[in-house]
Amino acid sequence: MNKAVFLDRDGTINVDVNYLYRIEDFRFIEGMPQFIKKFNDWGYKVIVVTNQAGIARGYYTEKDMNKLHRFINNELKKIGAHIDAFYYCPHHPDITGPCHCRKPESGMILQAINDFNIDVKQSLLFGDKMWDIESAEKCGIKGFLV
Numbered sequence: 001m002n003k004a005v006f007l008d009r010d011g012t013i014n015v016d017v018n019y020l021y022r023i024e025d026f027r028f029i030e031g032m033p034q035f036i037k038k039f040n041d042w043g044y045k046v047i048v049v050t051n052q053a054g055i056a057r058g059y060y061t062e063k064d065m066n067k068l069h070r071f072i073n074n075e076l077k078k079i080g081a082h083i084d085a086f087y088y089c090p091h092h093p094d095i096t097g098p099c100h101c102r103k104p105e106s107g108m109i110l111q112a113i114n115d116f117n118i119d120v121k122q123s124l125l126f127g128d129k130m131w132d133i134e135s136a137e138k139c140g141i142k143g144f145l146v
């Protein structure tokens with residue numbers, strides 16, 4: 001089994017600007033690339049779980065978001081770090097109805113646990129909102145508010 005560190009994206013990996021999708025608006029929170037590299041080196045899967053209601057709202061597309069995620073990994077590569085996978089929720093309850101993936105639900109984490117054979121007891125999550133922590137704790141993963 002694998003151990004994993006789950007990371008929220010906006011406000012945890014990068015400075016939170018509303019409905020980020022433009023590469024030119026992306027800025028790492030200081031120290032995050034090095035933080036991610038530590039977990040890579042320690043043998044953790046590094047997995048992003050992010051609510052992206054901007055897709056439901058039509059502010060940007062999944063293609064835009066994927067482009068940003070490729071950019072993030074290219075930046076990390078410069079210091080020998082990487083994110084193993086990005087899971088995102090493109091929904092918003094007012095627009096697309098309820099779903100199981102939008103945090104504080106834990107569909108994204110459960111999917112990753114299944115995809116990567118994750119041991120929840122050896123795993124942790126960092127996020128900047130209580131919904132991040134709740135989403136992790138529903139799966140038995142210890143969550144830390146940053």
Ligand SMILES: [Mg+2]
Binds near residue numbers: 012
């Ligand atoms: Mg956040």
